[in-house]
Amino acid sequence: MMYFMFVQWRDNTFLFSTTVIVGAVVVSWLLDQLFGSTAAVLLILQLAVVVVAFQCNSRFAYAAAVIEALSFNFFFTTPRYSLQMFRPEDIFNLVVFMVVAFITSTFADLYRRQQGELKQTKLQNSILLSVSHDLRTPLATIIGTLTTLNEYMPKLNDLERKELLDSATSESHRLHQYIENLLQATKLQHGTLKITKKDELIADIVRDAVSRLPNYTEKVSMNMDDSVDYLSVSRSLIEQAIFNVLDNAMRFSPENESVEVSLSKQGSSCVIDVRDMGIGIKAEDAEKIFNLFYSGVNNKSADSGTGMGLAVAKGIITAHQGYIQSMPVSEGTLIRIRLPLNQGAEQA
Structure with missing residues (x-):
């Protein structure tokens, strides 16, 4: 606070x-x-x-x-x-x-x-580099998968065809998510992000964000306080911000560990906590993870992400007069989103 x-x-x-x-x-x-x-x-x-x-x-x-x-x-x-x-x-x-x-x-x-002007130039260069690299990976996977499916269709059994289609679908979702974050990041940097607010139940938005996670819904543990009042927010943008945090947690969560999501009311704020049991974040990187295109020096995996998700989430939450930060925990990573309840209308 x-x-x-x-x-x-x-x-x-x-x-x-x-x-x-x-x-x-x-x-x-x-x-x-x-x-x-x-x-x-x-x-x-x-x-x-x-x-x-x-x-x-x-x-x-x-x-x-x-x-x-x-x-x-x-x-x-x-x-x-x-x-x-x-x-x-x-x-x-x-x-x-x-x-x-x-x-x-x-x-x-x-x-x-x-x-x-220097920051804007660096941003443009980063976007160009990111587009050339991160668009190529899912596109290559989709093209390769569909080419294999087309050429060897008669020789493949139903299970193999399903695996190829699931792979192409998963990469398509990944590509769509990347493009969506790229568009939102560009709008945030240029100050052209338009926010149309309506009274929404934040619990429903959190559940919708969880349901968007491909093949991961069974790995999310939710503790929701459904008594949290309506908030005046842009549903699509807040859902995007929460999904980005969830997606980031999923990337660095061990296979045998679940991601914990909780919704609560603390004073005049609505608090959304997303915790994973991954490698955690160094204290000196706690603020850097919200910088555009920052993916962390410890994140060397191929699936470490584009470094846009948390930056976009921060921009969206800040535009709603809230804030997002990494909280110190003994194990894993805890990302906390706080939105002011007084931004919403009273529940009818």
């Missing part, structure tokens, strides 16, 4: 910048009372402008510069607690502060835009 609150605070531009500005003024006032150092005060106020400039857009940075300049004038120059200044040193300090603040804000905005 604390992590959820921190993420919301960090992503709220107005709240973040206000907190930084006010915090800088308070710290500067304390330093002024203790040491009477004008240089220290100006450095703290300038640091606040830099932090806002890098975290928020240029408008907030320029506003922060003006507010901090007025604060310096009001609280730290003679006469105190007025907007008048008579000492040439104070006027010079204020002018230099404003010039440096505006230059810093401009360069920070330029740096942020360049980083965004």
Whole structure:
């Protein structure tokens, strides 16, 4: 919950910048009372402008510069607690502060835009590499299977034909899932993902996501709290997010172990836990697993996935004002999805 609150605070531009500005003024006032150092005060106020400039857009940075300049004038120059200044040193300090603040804000905005363009270029390159590699594998399997079936049909018995058809069907589902995740990832990166919300029972969505797992439904252990209220969500997107988490758990779960899925209500949130008994996740990788195209240094198997599923799940859950994270457990991996109950309507 604390992590959820921190993420919301960090992503709220107005709240973040206000907190930084006010915090800088308070710290500067304390330093002024203790040491009477004008240089220290100006450095703290300038640091606040830099932090806002890098975290928020240029408008907030320029506003922060003006507010901090007025604060310096009001609280730290003679006469105190007025907007008048008579000492040439104070006027010079204020002018230099404003010039440096505006230059810093401009360069920070330029740096942020360049980083965004670089990130977009890297994403495009990653998508191209992923498409060329990950589309080829299921397509080759489907083509090979159907070719074998076509050429040797008379020589194959019913069981062999069924195995070939099941293999082609399984790879077709895999290909469809990959393309769906690729489309959603592209929409999320470009901010074009459209969410149409309706009141839905989350328990039904979880069950539908489980039912989509090919040949794995018997390996899922479910503990569902059907009393969880309706949520206002996009059913298809939330189902996709849950399925991606389930699919990831299935990939790394041992053959003789089941994947545990639970739905519960915790305070004002709906909590969905998906746990597998696989090799687990290192502490340093707990956040990285939600990065696009990250598949983990320990995941060397051919069926380790494309590295898009959890990234897409995070984007969808975040778009619903929820959050998803890897929870520390003694064995295996536990992925927790939390959605706010107050996003939904009251159950009729």
